[in-house]
Amino acid sequence: xxxxxxxxxxxxxxxxxxxxxxxxxxxxxxxxxxxxxxxxxxxxxxxxxxxxxxxxxxxxxxxxxxxxxxxxxxxxxxxxxxxxxxxxxxxxxxxxxxxxxxxxxxxxxxxxxxxxxxxxxxxxxxxxxxxxxxxxxxxxxxxxxxxxxxxxxxxxxxxxxxxxxxxxxxxxxxxxxxxxxxxxxxxxxxxxxxxxxxxxxxxxxxxxxxxxxxxxxxxxxxxxxxxxxxxxxxxxxxxxxxxxxxxxxxxxxxxxxxxxxxxxxxxxxxxxxxxxxxxxxxxxxxxxxxxxxxxxxxxxxxxxxxxxxxxxxxxxxxxxxxxxxxxxxxxxxxxxxxxxxxxxxxxxxxxxxxxxxxxxxxxxxxxxxxxxxxxxxxxxxxxxxxxxxxxxxxxxxxxxxxxxxxxxxxxxxxxxxxxxxxxxxxxxxxxxxxxxxxxxxxxxxxxxxxxxxxxxxxxxxxxxxxxxxxxxxxxxxxxxxxxxxxxxxxxxxxxxxxxxxxxxxxxxxxxxxxxxxxxxxxxxxxxxxxxxxxxxxxxxxxxxxxxxxxxxxxxxxxxxxxxxxxxxxxxxxxxxxxxxxxxxxxxxxxxxxxxxxxxxxxxxxxxxxxxxxxxxxxxxxxxxxxxxxxxxxxxxxxxxxxxxxxxxxxxxxxxxxxxxxxxxxxxxxxxxxxxxxxxxxxxxxxxxxxx
Numbered sequence: 100x101x102x103x104x105x106x107x108x109x110x111x112x113x114x115x116x117x118x119x120x121x122x123x124x125x126x127x128x129x130x131x132x133x134x135x136x137x138x139x140x141x142x143x144x145x146x147x148x149x150x151x152x153x154x155x156x157x158x159x160x161x162x163x164x165x166x167x168x169x170x171x172x173x174x175x176x177x178x179x180x181x182x183x184x185x186x187x188x189x190x191x192x193x194x195x196x197x198x199x200x201x202x203x204x205x206x207x208x209x210x211x212x213x214x215x216x217x218x219x220x221x222x223x224x225x226x227x228x229x230x231x232x233x234x235x236x237x238x239x240x241x242x243x244x245x246x247x248x249x250x251x252x253x254x255x256x257x258x259x260x261x262x263x264x265x266x267x268x269x270x271x272x273x274x275x276x277x278x279x280x281x282x283x284x285x286x287x288x289x290x291x292x293x294x295x296x297x298x299x300x301x302x303x304x305x306x307x308x309x310x311x312x313x314x315x316x317x318x319x320x321x322x323x324x325x326x327x328x329x330x331x332x333x334x335x336x337x338x339x340x341x342x343x344x345x346x347x348x349x350x351x352x353x354x355x356x357x358x359x360x361x362x363x364x365x366x367x368x369x370x371x372x373x374x375x376x377x378x379x380x381x382x383x384x385x386x387x388x389x390x391x392x393x394x395x396x397x398x399x400x401x402x403x404x405x406x407x408x409x410x411x412x413x414x415x416x417x418x419x420x421x422x423x424x425x426x427x428x429x430x431x432x433x434x435x436x437x438x439x440x441x442x443x444x445x446x447x448x449x450x451x452x453x454x455x456x457x458x459x460x461x462x463x464x465x466x467x468x469x470x471x472x473x474x475x476x477x478x479x480x481x482x483x484x485x486x487x488x489x490x491x492x493x494x495x496x497x498x499x500x501x502x503x504x505x506x507x508x509x510x511x512x513x514x515x516x517x518x519x520x521x522x523x524x525x526x527x528x529x530x531x532x533x534x535x536x537x538x539x540x541x542x543x544x545x546x547x548x549x550x551x552x553x554x555x556x557x558x559x560x561x562x563x564x565x566x567x568x569x570x571x572x573x574x575x576x577x578x579x580x581x582x583x584x585x586x587x588x589x590x591x592x593x594x595x596x597x598x599x600x601x602x603x604x605x606x607x608x609x610x611x612x613x614x615x616x617x618x619x620x621x622x623x624x625x626x627x628x629x630x631x632x633x634x635x636x637x638x639x640x641x642x643x644x645x646x647x648x649x650x651x652x653x654x655x656x657x658x659x660x661x662x663x664x665x666x667x668x669x670x671x672x673x674x675x676x677x678x679x680x681x682x683x684x685x686x687x688x689x690x691x692x693x694x695x696x697x698x699x700x701x702x703x704x705x706x707x708x709x710x711x712x713x714x715x716x717x718x719x720x721x722x723x724x725x726x727x728x729x730x731x732x733x734x735x736x737x738x739x740x741x742x743x744x745x746x747x748x749x750x751x752x753x754x755x756x757x758x759x760x761x762x763x764x765x766x767x768x769x770x771x772x773x774x775x776x777x778x779x780x781x782x783x784x785x786x787x788x789x790x
Contacts, residue, residue: 112197116213117182120233123356132168147454185551188530196423206240232353376466384490399464402488403427412523436486500545501749520563539573578645580689583608588681600665601673610656633671637678648784693777694769719744
């Protein structure tokens with residue numbers, strides 16, 4: 100593949116709801132450009148984009164794929180992202196390095212949650228958006244209805260660039276609203292045909308919306324518009340390109356990806372209207388030496404700066420790092436500087452990836468995308484640059500994991516193998532986290548949803564040969580006491596020779612600090628000072644296990660007030676045992692209670708779901724703290740909830756809001772558990788201990 104000038108590059112992210120047809124659209128573009136000799140099908144597992152065994156098995160996109168196609172002397176780098184919300188981290192990777200996006204909408208189901216999310220991601224990034232209404236050849240498709248939905252949902256900037264020609268209830272062609280000529284489909288080709296006069300009025304109305312949007316981009320054009328003067332084709336092209344860039348025009352195209360209808364006009368439009376890296380202009384970075392902001396220009400001759408936006412853990416090839424060049428040129432068999440890790444990296448061979456196919460290239464210039472294998476230190480989000488000009492680009496902000504499960508290998512002895520595999524998958528997917536809970540002795544994996552974690556476990560087996568089981572994580576409860584007591588602990592044992600003797604009186608009372616507070620108030624040497632540390636050590640060992648359900652004890656104050664010793668038989672061990680006897684008896688008498696962890700829950704939802712969300716939080720024993728509108732028809736609900744009730748909340752919230760809700764949950768404090776809840780936990784703990 101030849102090297103393209105920066106102004107001849109287009110970096111396009113495909114987004115949309117799962118099943119809308121993003122991957123099929125990639126296939127059609129590959130076929131039309133001559134990069135593929137057949138149209139692959141998602142259902143058959145034959146697409147270039149979905150090559151991962153998990154994607155083929157599930158018939159969905161799981162990873163963001165890089166698909167370069169060459170069209171009209173332009174290289175279009177397509178980033179095909181997943182539509183299912185469990186894999187939103189992949190979308191964040193794609194949108195971070197894209198210069199524009201196409202949101203694919205199903206002509207059957209219309210605007211869906213994935214459409215809304217795609218729009219939001221693009222608006223946050225500030226890049227141009229176009230809609231492609233797919234599956235319009237389906238008998239249940241309704242392009243005009245979907246167009247109305249798009250305009251209603253996303254505003255007057257939405258402008259159709261085509262109008263469908265339907266004959267005998269079948270889509271047969273389209274009218275180009277910009278050029279005002281019409282075409283009939285002939286396979287993948289579009290054959291110009293006579294203008295359908297019966298559609299003139301409707302088409303003129305639609306064109307009026309587009310021309311008004313064009314006029315809004317320039318004062319001179321606005322004057323022509325008010326004087327009823329026609330715009331030239333060049334004025335329209337220039338205005339649309341400007342309007343698409345600043346968001347004042349959002350083009351809408353339509354077609355059928357699987358039937359390869361209406362795809363070439365979209366490809367033409369991407370080349371004609373969407374910005375190149377030169378059009379998008381400079382980007383900001385931080386110079387790591389001076390800590391000052393610097394401006395990077397998309398020039399091949401400038402110092403190198405590139406971002407690694409995705410990592411693939413391949414057990415055969417090794418680590419594959421996908422990157423976008425922002426300035427300068429990256430060359431094979433060279434050395435670059437990783438400014439994020441402050442180390443040099445050796446570049447071997449450079450590739451352009453087309454799905455899993457590696458197309459070797461000698462260099463890639465500003466604005467282009469490629470891949471490198473076997474980088475030693477580099478991870479997702481790192482900046483590669485010239486060592487003499489060390490800069491760091493803004494990192495990718497990934498969504499925080501919202502669902503955690505405990506994981507264990509099915510085969511004993513596979514723990515190390517499992518741990519190694521999880522580390523590699525964590526490096527591949529920054530929205531996936533692995534932690535160890537030292538208290539519950541469980542390894543926890545955390546992700547965006549159940550399907551996300553299911554794919555992780557499948558990859559563990561397929562890539563690293565480890566079968567695992569998932570469990571609900573244990574909740575780290577605590578125990579404490581509510582009243583003050585004074586108890587005796589006496590350990591006396593005689594078995595020939597030296598005996599064992601330790602005797603203490605200890606006052607136990609509720610403390611103000613989470614950790615044990617130990618004091619002594621001994622008079623007259625009833626217990627020698629050298630045994631005080633043994634008493635404290637005995638108590639510290641004991642508080643790891645409470646008397647109700649065996650959970651750690653907190654907020655406990657213990658005061659050694661009296662006791663006795665034997666000049667020969669007393670020892671540190673004897674006083675440790677005496678302290679533990681006093682502890683067990685004292686805590687039973689001191690009204691012990693179980694504490695459960697509470698978290699601060701913040702839920703962002705469309706206001707129409709408010710009643711359902713509040714009702715669900717109440718069912719989870721939560722307390723509503725506030726319900727505040729935050730604009731765009733959304734509200735923020737804040738509450739305090741028991742953590743034990745929240746394990747599957749990510750799945751439940753998605754179900755209740757059709758994936759339109761999102762939340763954060765952070766540990767806040769411990770509170771006394773209600774009697775019925777505490778009793779259930781205690782009985783469960785006793786049962787587990789017995790087993």
